Amino acid sequence: MPVVAVRIPQIGEGLQEARLVGVLKQPGDTVKRDEPIYQMETDKAVMDVESPYEGTIIRWLAEVDTILPIGGAVAEMEVAAGVREMEVHGSAVSVEPTHIAAANVSNEPDASGSLRAGNIPPRTRAYAKEKGISDSVLASLAAKTAKLMPTDIDAFLSGGSSSAPSVVATAKSGSGVGGSYVENQISAKQRLVSSRLQRGNQLAVPGTISVTANWEPIEHLKTRMKQHGGDFQPSAFTCFAYCVSLALKDFPGFRSTLRGEEVLRTYDHANLGIAVALPGDELVTAVIEQADTLNFPAFAAKCRAQIELARGGKDQASEALTISLTNMQAFGLRDAVPVVVPPAVGTLFLGAIFNGLDQDTDDLVLQRQVNLTLTFDHRVVNGVGAAEFLLKIKSNLEIISKFIIVG
Numbered sequence: 001m002p003v004v005a006v007r008i009p010q011i012g013e014g015l016q017e018a019r020l021v022g023v024l025k026q027p028g029d030t031v032k033r034d035e036p037i038y039q040m041e042t043d044k045a046v047m048d049v050e051s052p053y054e055g056t057i058i059r060w061l062a063e064v065d066t067i068l069p070i071g072g073a074v075a076e077m078e079v080a081a082g083v084r085e086m087e088v089h090g091s092a093v094s095v096e097p098t099h100i101a102a103a104n105v106s107n108e109p110d111a112s113g114s115l116r117a118g119n120i121p122p123r124t125r126a127y128a129k130e131k132g133i134s135d136s137v138l139a140s141l142a143a144k145t146a147k148l149m150p151t152d153i154d155a156f157l158s159g160g161s162s163s164a165p166s167v168v169a170t171a172k173s174g175s176g177v178g179g180s181y182v183e184n185q186i187s188a189k190q191r192l193v194s195s196r197l198q199r200g201n202q203l204a205v206p207g208t209i210s211v212t213a214n215w216e217p218i219e220h221l222k223t224r225m226k227q228h229g230g231d232f233q234p235s236a237f238t239c240f241a242y243c244v245s246l247a248l249k250d251f252p253g254f255r256s257t258l259r260g261e262e263v264l265r266t267y268d269h270a271n272l273g274i275a276v277a278l279p280g281d282e283l284v285t286a287v288i289e290q291a292d293t294l295n296f297p298a299f300a301a302k303c304r305a306q307i308e309l310a311r312g313g314k315d316q317a318s319e320a321l322t323i324s325l326t327n328m329q330a331f332g333l334r335d336a337v338p339v340v341v342p343p344a345v346g347t348l349f350l351g352a353i354f355n356g357l358d359q360d361t362d363d364l365v366l367q368r369q370v371n372l373t374l375t376f377d378h379r380v381v382n383g384v385g386a387a388e389f390l391l392k393i394k395s396n397l398e399i400i401s402k403f404i405i406v407g
Contacts, residue, residue: 001078001079001080001081002078002079002080002081002083003058003076003077003078003079004053004055004076004077004079004083004084004085005061005073005075005076005085006037006051006052006053006073006074006075006076006077007071007072007073007074007086008040008049008068008069008070008071008072008074009049009052009070010070010071011042011047016069016070017067017068017069017070018040018041018042018067018068018070019040019041019042019065019066019067019068020038020039020040020062020063020064020065020066020067020068020074021038021039021040021041021046021064021065021318021319022038022039022064022318022319023037023038023039023060023064024036024037024038024039024048025037025038025057026057027057027058027059027060028056028057029056029057030055030056031051031054031055031056031057031077032051032054033050033051033052033053033054034050034051035050035051036048036049036050036051037049037050037051037057037075038060038074038075039319041196041319046319046343051077052086053077053079053083053086054079054080055077055078055079055080055083056077056078057075057076057077058075058076058077058078059075059076060074060075061073061074061075061076061121061122061123062074062122062123062126063123065315066122066123066126067126067191068122068126072122073122074122119143119147119148120147120148121147121148121149123150124147124148124149124150124152124153127150127153187280187282190282190283193282193283196317196341197339197341200339200340200341200342203342204340204341204342204377204378204379205377205378205379206339206340206375206376206377206378207375207376207378207383207386208337208338208373208374208375208376209373209374209376209383209386209387209390210335210371210372210373210374210390211371211372211390211391211394212356212359212369212370212371212372213369213370213371213372213393213394213397213398214358214367214368214369214397214398215353215368215369215370215397216367216368217397217398217399217400217401218236218239218240218397218400219236219368220401221239221400221401221404221406222236222239224406225406228406232297232300234296234300234303234304237327237329237350238299238300238303238304239400239404240325240350240397241272241274241288241291241299241303241325242296242299242300242403242404243393243396243397243400243403244272244323244325244348244393244396245270245272245288245291245292245294245299246292246396246403247389247392247393247396248270248272248291248292248323249270249292250392251385251388251389251392252266253266253345253380253381253385253389254270254322254323254345254346254376254381254389255267255268255269255270255322256322256345256380257319257320257322257342257343257344257345257380258342258343258377258379258380264380267320267322269290269291269292269293270290270291270292270322270323271287271288271289271290271291271318271320271321271322272287272288272291272292272323272324272325273285273286273287273316273317273321273323273324273325273344274286274287274288274303274306274307274310274324274325274327275324275325275326275327276307276310276311278311278313284310284313284314284315284316284317285310285315285316285317285321285324286303286306286307286309286310286316287306287316287317287318287321288302288303288306289302296403296404319343321343321344322343322344322345322346323344323345323346323347323348324344324346324347324348325347325348325350326338326347326348326349326350327350328349328350328351328352329350329351329352329353329370331352332352333351333352334351334352334354334370334371335349335351335371335373336349336351336373337349337373337375338373338374338375339375340375340376340377342377344377345376345377345380345381346374346375346376346377346381346386347374347375348372348373348374348390348393349371349372349373349374349375350370350372351370351371351372351373352370353368353369353370354368354369354370355367355368355369356368356369372390372393372394374386374389374390
């Protein structure tokens with residue numbers, strides 16, 4: 001039976017790349033033509049992509065969250081005899097009975113011991129690009145198997161491969177009207193963030209509101225936790241995030257996303273995102289799935305685990321992520337205007353702690369306070385709904401001892 005490549009289609013004019021969001025079928029699954037088999041995200045939307053063939057999925061060629069060029073192969077399928085592989089613009093190319101025509105290359109290393117380009121899988125190329133390895137250097141690397149894998153790149157970068165060049169070209173220098181400069185490839189993580197931001201700029205209608213909250217109940221809670229002792233010592237931010245998850249139970253608008261322009265999808269439970277900064281000013285998102293269903297110990301444990309996973313470089317964002325938190329307390333920033341990126345409906349900023357005046361008394365009483373700033377997508381939530389949600393979070397913060405019992 002012939003094998004064909006399933007390629008990223010050209011959806012709109014000028015589109016150059018898309019992110020693989022998720023796969024809807026697994027290797028071995030039989031699919032019909034025009035049946036959705038994976039999801040991709042462009043700068044305009046997240047969409048289901050239909051199979052151009054009837055056949056059986058053999059394997060996926062890229063991992064979820066990989067950014068692929070338009071026309072790039074995302075999967076391999078076994079199809080009926082006589083089926084021809086379709087190019088992106090719609091024409092067909094011949095397919096040999098048991099090989100992909102575009103990759104009909106020997107699996108053996110050449111005389112120098114390096115692999116020909118046809119034996120470098122797309123995910124290996126994507127990994128090499130993330131690490132700043134040029135195509136010429138990539139083609140010269142030695143592989144332990146018939147195909148070059150990300151582990152071979154790791155071995156090269158750690159000095160374990162002696163058959164490849166000792167220097168990886170990661171930057172290019174030059175000079176121009178503005179003076180000398182250095183050019184570096186943007187990392188895959190930053191390209192992913194940029195793609196989401198661009199999409200948000202084109203689609204969302206943002207509104208921003210803020211409120212000042214009393215932070216002293218959080219500090220008192222942390223003091224009681226420390227006095228109680230034990231290994232379970234969640235951070236003040238974790239306590240704050242739990243207050244947000246409690247508020248999400250009562251506000252379905254912040255568990256919702258727009259599907260196109262006419263359909264509003266509301267999830268039964270909330271997936272809460274947390275922005276995590278990495279070295280080199282990179283940004284990924286940790287996600288606490290079904291955060292509103294967890295008690296505090298379970299929430300705190302999940303929060304810690306997901307943040308650690310994000311610090312290891314794993315971005316966990318998906319189309320079910322409806323709201324994210326960003327924490328700038330460590331930088332002393334009281335205020336900011338967070339950015340909302342569809343399909344999420346909101347981003348909540350937690351500012352630095354400061355000494356303000358207690359607004360609930362006529363006396364001049366200092367109080368430890370923080371500013372909470374919410375940017376929301378006005379297409380999904382209106383101003384009153386957003387204000388009520390923000391005030392609910394503020395209320396939860398100030399009565400947090402009712403939700404988290406110490407001892």
